[in-house]
Amino acid sequence: MTRPHLKTKQHLEIDGVDTTQLADKYDTPLYVTSSDRIKQKYNQLKQALKKHYPNIRLHYACKANTNLNILQILEKEGCHIDAVSTGEIYSAIKAGYSPEKILYTGTSVSNEELKYAVDKGVMINLDSLHEMRRLSKITSTEVSFRVNPGVGAGHHDHCITGGSESKFGIWEEDIVEAYKEAIKLGLKPIGIHMHIGSGILEVEKFRPAIEKMMDIVGEITQQVDINLKFIDIGGGLGIPYKPEEKPLDIEKFAKMITTEFKKGLKKHGLEQPTLALEPGRYLVGDSSIILTKVNDIKENPFHKYIGVDAGFNILQRPAMYGxxxxxxxxxxxxxxxxxxxxxxxxxxxxxxxxxxxxxxxGDILAENREITAQEGDILAILDAGAYGYSMASRYNSRPLPAEILIENGEPRVIRERETLKDLLTKQKTK
Incomplete structure (x- = not known):
């Protein structure tokens, strides 16, 4: 069982609140998020890691969900931010994060984006040698590098961010020269970062990457003669979406990661840098549901369709990733x-x-499901907190839905529902 915030009585409840009453009051489609569940997941991971290595830092990979209220929940818990755009930097600062708690890891980054991050005082995690050279003409700030360790994993090909087919990071064979050149250019490299992919549920899939990372760090510090202040091993921690999937064993994960980390420090005679991780989906994925109303039911000789008012404009993942x-x-x-x-x-x-x-x-949210429904029923689509609203669109000229947060057993609107008028915002005619 991985969803303790969801219970069934007469109706489905989230943190004790009747979801059908939420649908009646706030209309559908509707995103509903449990504040308590986000806090629970953050503290579970942090405590598991700190048992084995005290110098831990968690950066929320906020591309999963950038609602300001969710950012604020994690900020109050002590979380840092992994940002991948100037918009995410802007949102994080608006949510109360100080610039030093934000790490900016972009790809195909423009000079304007670099200047924005520098002006805001945010640490930049460099993705390429060209980006490094362009940044050196803007500032002499502290930086880190994203390395591609040649290892990748993930729940879908589009979510694998390490290895030979990935566009991300500086290839491992070039990383030492990157640090040497950065110093010559007046930059101050103090960290290193990797990210192998997302949606990973098997602990052992992380082991080759962390072993490789520590050897890369050892080679850098030996050849460049620097001691890195932090080593960021990225995120990728998955959640079970299917009934038969087992959740990632966080205690086992924490022990393995920290053991290999400390082993690498000892092997290469390194000091005690901060161990940083970047969970996104793991923190917010199962915290949210989408409530959607059944509009129509029809059958043909091949299929039975339950037609609802939420499509891939509301939840894109089934259409995009299957x-x-x-x-x-x-x-x-x-x-x-x-x-x-x-x-x-x-x-x-x-x-x-x-x-x-x-x-x-292709607007099918779920296939071949053992479910019954009548017109007017409210369905709940589970585990929509990560890459749900953040990937939503106005396709077919449909306004974006509202978002509700449950805090202390009480619902609160954290994003208003768009109107038809909102669809035309920023458009101009003669």
Missing amino acids: SHHGVVNATNPQNAGNYIENAPKKGVNRKAEIAGPLCES
């Missing part, structure tokens, strides 16, 4: 036993596809 998201009938959670602890589990006569309202054949 991703699985659990779907529960919040109004009548008979079949929620696949996803929710202690919920009833009953068979159905015919499995169904959950289809959205977009004029696209």
Whole structure:
């Protein structure tokens, strides 16, 4: 069981709040997020790591979800930020993060973006030699480098960010020269970073990368004669989306990562730098659900379709990655036993596809699901906190939905629903 904030009584509840009442009050589609769940996941990971190595720093990979309220929740818990754009830097500062708690790791970065990060006092994590040279003409600031360790992993090809097919980072064979050149150019390299991919559920998939990273760090410090202040091993910690998937064993993960880290420090005679990680999906992924209303039901000889008012404009992951998201009938959670602890589990006569309202054949949120529903029922799409709203669009000229945060058992609007008028914002006619 990985969703303790979700329970079934007469209806599906999130942190004790009836989801059908939320749908009635705030309309659908509707994002609903548990504040307590985010705090729980952050502190679980931090405490597990600190048992084995005290100098730990967690950077929230905020591309997963940049709502200011979610950023503020994690800031109050002591989290730092991994930003990948000037917009994320701007949002993090607006949410209360001090610049020194933000690490900017861009790719294909423009001079304007570099100047923005420098002006804001944010640490820049360099992705290429050309970026380094352009930055040196702007400032002589402290920097770090993103290295491609030649190792990658992830739940989908598009989510693998290390290895021979990745566009990210400086190849391992070039990284020593990058540090040497940075010093010659007047920059001050104090850290190193990698990220191998996302959505990883097997602890052992992280081991080759951390071993390789520590050897790379050893070679850099030996040949360049510097001691790095931090070593950032990236994120990639996954969450289980399918009923049969097991969650990442965080205690085992923390022990393995810190053991290999300390082993590498000892092997290469290094000091005690900060060990940084960049969880995104792990912190917020299962904290949110999407509530969507059943508009229509139809069948043909091949399929049964449950038509809802949320499409891939609201949740793009199934269409883009073929991703699985659990779907529960919040109004009548008979079949929620696949996803929710202690919920009833009953068979159905015919499995169904959950289809959205977009004029696209690919607008299917879930395929071949054991679920029943009637027109007017509210369905809950689970585990939508990461890359849900952040990837949403106005496709088919549909306004973006509202967002609700549950804090201390009370719902609060954290983003207003757009109107039709909002669709035309910034447009100009003669």
